[in-house]
Amino acid sequence: MNETITVPTNGKHPSYLDYQGKHKGFLGWILSTDHKRIGILYLISILSFFLVGVTFGFLIRLELIAPGRTIVDPQTYNAFFTLHGVIMVFLFLIPAVPAIFGNFFLPILIGARDVSFPRLNLLSWYLYIIGGLLAILSIIAPGGAADTGWTFYIPYSVRTGTNVIYALFAAFVLGFSSILTGINFVTTVHRLRAPGMTWFKTPLSVWSIYSTAWVQVLVTPIIGITLLLVIIERTFNVGLFDPALGGDPVLFQHLFWIYSHPAVYIMILPAMGIVSEIIPVFARRTIFGYKFIALSSVAIAFFGSLVWAHHMFTAGMSDTGQFIFSLLTMIVSIPSAIKVFNWTATLYKGSIDLAPPLLYVLAFIFQFSIGGLTGVMLGVLSLDIMVHDTSFVVAHFHYVMFGGAGFGIFAALHYWLPKMFGRMYNIKVAKNTFWLVFIGFNLLYFPMFIMGWLGMPRRYYDYLPEFHIYHLLSTIGSWILILGILIMFSNFIAALIRGKKVNEKNIWGGETLEWTIETPPIHENFLEIPTVHDAPYEYKQNETDIRQFQEVK
Amino acid sequence: MSTQEHTVTYIHRDDIGARMGMWLFLFTELLLFGGMFILYSIYRFTYPDVFHLAAKELNTIIGAFNTAILLTSSLTMALSIAAIQRNQKSLSIFLQFITIVLALGFMVNKYFEWGAKFSHGIYPGSDVLLSKPAGEIIFFGLYYVMTGLHGIHVIIGIVLIAIMMRFTSKGIIKSDSYVKLETIGLYWHLVDIIWIFLFPLFYLIT
Amino acid sequence: MEKKQEKYLDNSHSYGNYILVWLALMALTAVTVAVAGINLGGLTVATALIIASVKAYLVLTIFMHLKSESKIFRVFVAVALIFLLVSFILLFSDYSFIVRN
Secondary structure: OEEEEEOOOOOOOEEEEOOOOOOOOHHHHHOOOOOHHHHHHHHHHHHHHHHHHHHHHHHHHHHHHOOOOOOHHHHHHHHHHHHHHHHHHHHHHHHHHHHEEEEHHHHOOOOOOOOOOOHHHHHHHHHHHHHHHHHHHHHHHHOOOOOOOOOOOOOHHHOOOHHHHHHHHHHHHHHHHHHHHHHHHHHHHHHHOOOOOOOOHHHHHHHHHHHHHHHHHHHHHHHHHHHHHHHHHHHHHOOOOOOOOOHHHHHHHHHHHHHHHHHHHHHHHHHHHHHHHHHHHOOOOOOOOHHHHHHHHHHHHHHHHHHHHHHOOOOOOOOOHHHHHHHHHHHHHHHHHHHHHOOOOOOOOOOOOOOHHHHHHHHHHHHHHHHHHHHHHOOOOOHHHHHHHHHHHHHHHHHHHHHHHHHHHHHHHHHHHHHHHOOOHHHHHHHHHHHHHHHHHHHHHHHHHHHHOOOEEEHHHOOOHHHHHHHHHHHHHHHHHHHHHHHHHHHHHHHHHHHHEEOOOOOOOOOOOOHHHHOEEOOOOOOOOOOOOOOOOOOOOOOOOOOOOOOOO | OOEEEEEEEEEEHHHHHHHHHHHHHHHEEEEEEHHHHHHHHHHHHHHHHHHHHHHHEEEEHHHHHHHHHHHHHHHHHHHHHHHHHHOOHHHHHHHHHHHHHHHHHHHHHHHHHHHHHHHOOOOOOOOHHHHHOOOHHHHHHHHHHHHHHHHHEEEEEEHHHHHHHHHHOOOOOOOOOOOHHHHHHHHHHHHHHHHHHHHHHHHOOO | HHHHHHHHHHHHOOOOHHHHHHHHHHHHHHHHHHHHHHOHHHHHHHHHHHHHHHHHHHHHHHHHOOOOOOOHHHHHHHHHHHHHHHHHHHHHHOOOOOOOO
């Protein structure tokens, strides 16, 4: 495919925001194949759906603030947690880092002008929007929102009269969006690295996104076919999973989790890549153990695809199966631990700057460690039998998915938004808001560990009075957290509208390629494709501070 | 200083990248059907005798004939690429056309097969099928879904090859630029490979 | 340009080669059908799958040009196949040991 780019010789290259291509204005955005514009389209849509998911979370916690009915009936409550899960998993966490930051920065990080398949990239976004609309349709269409939980377990998902088919179809379409992104990124990293950028000179976020892309390609089709089969079974009464027709509900669980467990690694790996990017910059030190971190991304992707049945220890598996999957679950924790050790070692005796990106990264390490360790606990068979399907599990996965991946996304926003838009947010507000978010998060989820341990089941509408205090604390935590998130987003929006303009190429002192180009980037990314000599994160110990941005007092 | 603009042409043609992308897409197809093969294998393990008996209902002759048709269509597809490499445009178009004809033949056979079953009352949700033992309901559930999904992929392939025929006749696909035909060829071969496994597992386990 | 065309005229891309592979595929299909008539118990499935794998291998390497592509393509295919295989094995590691009443 040939592309003719007109380069004015008067030196003024428009940024990608102002670039006028074949289409103008609004059409120039929704028909654009520029990876940066597509990244922005994803940014707006994904964060919008995130807020919808947050709203459902808010409503869940509001209902649970006291025993008995608070605001809705049990049927509606079931729909709340189903939608909260579907939206947060399929419309927020799985796409977020790859589709927003991967799309925007992957080509720049490897010194390319775009991804390998720009038109496929735009199609990915269209599919995302269609999937999102189908999810909304499942809420408003007659029949009522799906009430199966985001896990759609058989036989209820075949029996219930609610809008399960819309929800399943939404997840199916979103799966295709994810697959296309994965195909694009694997090809891009293989084919479009700048001259001199060998595999072990690529930034760590590239390793993470690359490993994630492989998982996206290989496991997403399995959920695709599984959900499609449930749709077919509901519609044509075929006989595939339904026990009344000879099917095996546990087999559905196997197929569901063969995707959905690696899916959590799709969610966390890119966020870990972000952490690996941010720590060297704000500790002003070379990352400790670059090769170990890079290869641990591959190891997590590989082993993470082999542990799925640890979600099913109480479902009726054989003893042998339980043993094997428990063992594999122990093994998969090792590469994650390697990353945490290397990050900590990088911080040690570094020149720490507690800028907002680093604050969220530090919270990530704290929260991911708690989530990860409780995950290892859950991998122990005797313990899991006791706490399976309790709030303990809910706390565990929110600590890794939200406290880990979610905070990684917040960190990335604080790190890269100035580069993407050429506007700075209020740093003081960002720092103060961090504390609201951090305290709110931990107050929301830590009590769940305790009450789950004491026997509080998950997905329950009502509960015994002995659990009330924990639910109360948790709900108050949710209010603090949501307040923090709203202020954070307001800070960003205010920055885009009237924030201080950033013209410097490198406000944080980063050493990866995005900090060598214009802020915001020009349409073509680079005037000339660079030739890479050094590995990334090569900070010298006595280097003077090259940051040009002065903190707002 | 001149304010004239000069034009720099960034040519992005990456045939290897295009093939790489298609291979990755084929992996997703492999795993899509792989999920169903997983289902098949577990249920076969669970209901070995019922599967054995139910497979007798299927017509091995038509199945084998369809296998031969699809294998031949793979041949003609590969030959069509060899032809365009040698700048033999008409031959390439003709071979693509034969591929489509063979694929249509496959679908016609499938139509008759399914039709015969329907007339015996064996179709998803039918009273006849639902009164059969559980393993048999599952067998035919899998049969219809797997061959049905495969059939959809054959139809998509027919449309794509027809588009390639048009591209070849218009000179968009030519002897020094034929990666589009190659990638569609890859897709078609995978459709063939899936049937290579479907055939024995459904028709030959008697 | 000439060099490129020469490359495609080597054996693996010749018309004759493709037709030979096609004949092998047809022969293997005939073998599969014939063997299915013989009751070898559990071996029947194994034989059918082995023959199918050989056919798939021929299609992959010759028709799909895996043999003449650069090595990374073969690595990709191996990764995908190994993932599918391991998933099968792990799943059966559970189902093979379930105690049924």
